[in-house]
Amino acid sequence: MHSRLAVNAFSGETYPHHKAFFDFSPFEGQLPPDDTMVDFMGVRLPAAQYCNHIYAGQLLAHAIRTRQCALHEKLHKQPAGATHVPVRVRTSWPVISEEYFEYVDVLTSVSEYIKEVGSAPTRPYTFIELGAGYGHWTLAAHAALKQRYSTRTPAHRYLMVDVVDSLKATVMEMSAQNGISPGSASFHVGYIVGSEARQLSTEATAENARYQSSVFSEGWGLGNGTAVETASMVTLHQLFAKYAMPCLIDMLDVDIQGSEFEIFDSQTVAMLTRRCRRVHIGIHSTNATQNEAILQVFATHGWEVSWALVPDDHFKKTYQPTWIPPTLTPWGYIGMGDGIMAFTNHRAKC
Numbered sequence: 219m220h221s222r223l224a225v226n227a228f229s230g231e232t233y234p235h236h237k238a239f240f241d242f243s244p245f246e247g248q249l250p251p252d253d254t255m256v257d258f259m260g261v262r263l264p265a266a267q268y269c270n271h272i273y274a275g276q277l278l279a280h281a282i283r284t285r286q287c288a289l290h291e292k293l294h295k296q297p298a299g300a301t302h303v304p305v306r307v308r309t310s311w312p313v314i315s316e317e318y319f320e321y322v323d324v325l326t327s328v329s330e331y332i333k334e335v336g337s338a339p340t341r342p343y344t345f346i347e348l349g350a351g352y353g354h355w356t357l358a359a360h361a362a363l364k365q366r367y368s369t370r371t372p373a374h375r376y377l378m379v380d381v382v383d384s385l386k387a388t389v390m391e392m393s394a395q396n397g398i399s400p401g402s403a404s405f406h407v408g409y410i411v412g413s414e415a416r417q418l419s420t421e422a423t424a425e426n427a428r429y430q431s432s433v434f435s436e437g438w439g440l441g442n443g444t445a446v447e448t449a450s451m452v453t454l455h456q457l458f459a460k461y462a463m464p465c466l467i468d469m470l471d472v473d474i475q476g477s478e479f480e481i482f483d484s485q486t487v488a489m490l491t492r493r494c495r496r497v498h499i500g501i502h503s504t505n506a507t508q509n510e511a512i513l514q515v516f517a518t519h520g521w522e523v524s525w526a527l528v529p530d531d532h533f534k535k536t537y538q539p540t541w542i543p544p545t546l547t548p549w550g551y552i553g554m555g556d557g558i559m560a561f562t563n564h565r566a567k568c
Contacts, residue, residue, distance in 0.1 A: 498558070
């Protein structure tokens with residue numbers, strides 16, 4: 219009974235878990251003897267990447283990560299010179315915090331794919347992650363897919379995009395470690411813009427690309443990376459063509475540090491309306507005008523709003539400018555690092 223209840227990391231109150239989790243089971247099994255983490259989806263991750271200092275200081279927004287990292291450290295702590303003792307764990311579904319909603323969208327996208335194709339898939343499950351880092355959400359989606367097709371995972375096609383070139387080797391290694399079929403995952407290094415008109419970018423946009431590349435390569439602990447230049451900018455449509463992505467895309471996950479406002483123009487959303495079922499966006503602004511513009515462009519093209527959880531700029535100004543106030547959700551108030559917008563489209567059909 220208690221496994222069906224979720225704890226709000228901000229308030230401590232309990233709520234029924236979102237139904238998306240009940241199509242799957244949390245990981246149960248033996249932990250690797252090295253410093254590899256296994257999360258509740260069964261994804262194997264280098265602890266250095268998952269337990270990154272970028273997230274460690276955001277105890278409320280990233281309560282899911284900080285709890286798993288603390289548990290990982292406790293379970294792997296061995297006395298000096300001691301013989302390793304295998305550890306078997308039974309995990310549970312996560313606490314309610316910012317990333318909870320992203321897990322809901324990822325798991326729902328897998329469940330909807332399975333409902334559509336059944337036991338004899340006629341098309342690959344397709345997931346695209348912009349601002350992928352080490353590809354956490356791609357790996358989570360694949361873990362869910364593997365779990366439901368335990369004997370033979372259906373064809374899958376993944377595209378991860380980031381401005382940090384030095385992540386590529388790590389991402390490819392982790393993809394293989396987590397059972398992604400050879401040739402089914404691609405990693406693109408570059409900066410994504412909206413329509414082709416925006417591709418003729420200003421110096422400010424180019425400078426943002428270089429800044430993001432520098433900051434996040436250092437943040438991931440992978441050196442300074444190679445600066446992303448204006449020439450590497452492509453539109454979302456060009457990106458899909460470059461990697462020959464399947465026509466039908468089950469989910470597009472976006473976390474690009476404020477650049478989301480440069481991508482989702484009417485031309486881009488029109489293309490997504492023809493091809494994509496679900497979009498999840500990390501929102502990096504409390505500017506009401508910018509946020510309303512994203513909501514409006516998706517609404518204009520007939521998308522349904524799944525989440526619109528963005529801290530109000532008025533409250534941010536009322537309190538300390540560096541402190542984002544709690545945000546009300548169907549599971550009570552939560553602490554936010556970014557905002558969340560997500561949209562569903564039932565008309566994509568190829």
